Amino acid sequence: MTDYKEEQAMEVEALEAIYMDDFTKLSDEPLTYQVHVVPNQDGENNFVALLIKAEIPDTYPDVEPKIEVLVKKGLADRQVKEIKELMAQQIEENMGMAMMYTLSEAVREYLVENNREGNDGSEHQEMLRRMELKKKKEDKVEADKLEQANANAEETRREFQGTPVTVETFAAWKAKFDAEMAPTKKISIKDEATAKLTGRQLWNKGLVTEDGAEEAEAEAEGEDEGEGEGEDAAEHDGEAEEGNDDQK
Incomplete structure (x- = not known):
């Protein structure tokens, strides 16, 4: 069960600590x-x-x-109406919670935006207020654009560098490179070792069929015979050259 009295007392203590003489x-x-709500709590340049x-009901903040x-x-009737509407909205959004600090700060922010000397609520003053608000919005838009441009430039610089x-x-x-190349190296070593085996050895290791082994043996013998014929031809050419030298 909610102890309303205790919760209300705690809120009062907090407000006293925050606002001091203004509470x-x-x-x-x-x-x-x-x-007592003013734009600047230091007491300087407060034109509003x-x-x-x-008045706090017994079951506040549930009511x-x-x-x-x-x-x-410094506040015109129109501005007082706006403040009351602002507070009604804050009350609705914060129902069930201690809300007096939230209400007071929302009003203070409104006063900051409308803190102008000679604020008498006239049409001229209202025009100046609208112009000021418009300029603030435009300045914020430009500031946001500049911030985004700087962020984009920084990202481009990082990508370029x-x-x-x-x-x-x-x-x-x-x-990472070694890990990617390891399978390739293993295949290369295996191929090199396999290339040195005879057809019969390949068949014994289960790397080829018997027919494939015979073909490999035949190719190997052909290579050996080619090498032998090459050597005999070289020897014959050498003997012919020696005979020619003797005739000379």
Whole structure:
């Protein structure tokens, strides 16, 4: 079972620690307090300000708090309406959770965007506000484009440069290369050894059929006879040359 009183007390302590003098507890029964919200908590250049007054029901945060907005300075009726709509949205999104800090910060961010001297809510002031918001959006779009362009340029540079060769990268490449070449080397060695065997030896090792062995033997004998005939021809030519020399 939820201990609402304890949860509410813990939220009050947190708000007091965060906002300090800008937080005021008004009563215990019902629990009521207010937060003084300004764009800059250091107190400088605050042209807009308001109070958020909250009355906390017994079963909060399972039910919404009763909120009242009290303008201190610099806010037009239209802006107060926008702030109330913003807070209603935040309450709906955070129902069931301690939400007063979230509400206060959402309002503070709104005040930061609308913190202008002489903000009287006139048509001229509204036009200036819209122009400023438009410029901020355009600046953000340009900043995003520049960031993306820089990222693309960096990626292109890395692709062009490739991976630097170090002792570690070379060792990794060499190991991969050796692993890929190992089967090829084994086949080459086996072929070389097989080439030196006679047909009968090939048949005995089961590398060829008997017919294949006979063909291999015949080819080997042919090669031997060719070599013998070559040697006899060479000897005959040598003897002929000696005879010619004697006649001379």
